[in-house]
Amino acid sequence: MTGSKQSGTIEKVAAVSAGAIIISAVVYWTIQVVGMLEFLEMAYG
C-alpha cells in the first residue's frame, strides 16, 4: 500500500470513528440531561 493510500485510509477511519463518537456522546448526554430534568420536575414540580 502506498503512503498516500495509507494516509487516506487513516483519514477515513478517523472521520468515521470521530463522527460515531460525537453522535454517541451527544445522544448519551442528551438522554442524561433529559432524565435529570424529568427527575427534578418530579421532585420539585
Next chain:
Amino acid sequence: MELLPFFEWAETSFLGYIGKNYGGVYATFGQSVHLMALAVLGGSVLIADLRLLNIILRDVPSEVVADQAHKWFRIALVVILSSGIFMAAAVAQRMYYNDFFWAKMSALLVGIIFVFAVKRPLLKGRHDEINPIVIKLVAVASILVWFSVAATGRWIGFSG
C-alpha cells in the same frame, strides 16, 4: 462472561483491604493522585485539541503541541489507571452495580482505543497534509470522549 466474582475478589485483595481500612491512604494515594492525574490528562487533551481547532497557541505548530501534549497524556493515563484500580478495588462490589462506573469504563476504553489507534497514527505526520475537517472532527470527538470519562467518573460519587 460473569464479572461479579472478579469484583468480589478485588474487594478482598490486598489493594481492596488497604483502600477499605486505611482512609488516609485511600484519600492521598487514591483520590488525590487520581484527581491530579485527571487534571494533567484533561489539560493535555484540551491543549492539543484546542490547538487542532485553531483556538489556542496558534503561533506554535500543531505538530509540536500534539507531540508534547501526548507525552504528558501517556504519563497521566498510567497514573490514572493505577490509582483508579486501587480506588475501585476498595469499593469493587458497589462499583459493579453502579451504571455510571460502567459508562465511565466504556468511555475510557473508547478514549484509549481512539487515541492510540486513530488519533496518534493520524497526527504523526505533517498536519497540513490532512483534511482540516477530519482534524477538527477528531479534536471535537477527543474532547467529548474525555469529557464523558471525567463527567461519568464524578457522577459515580453522586449516585447510589
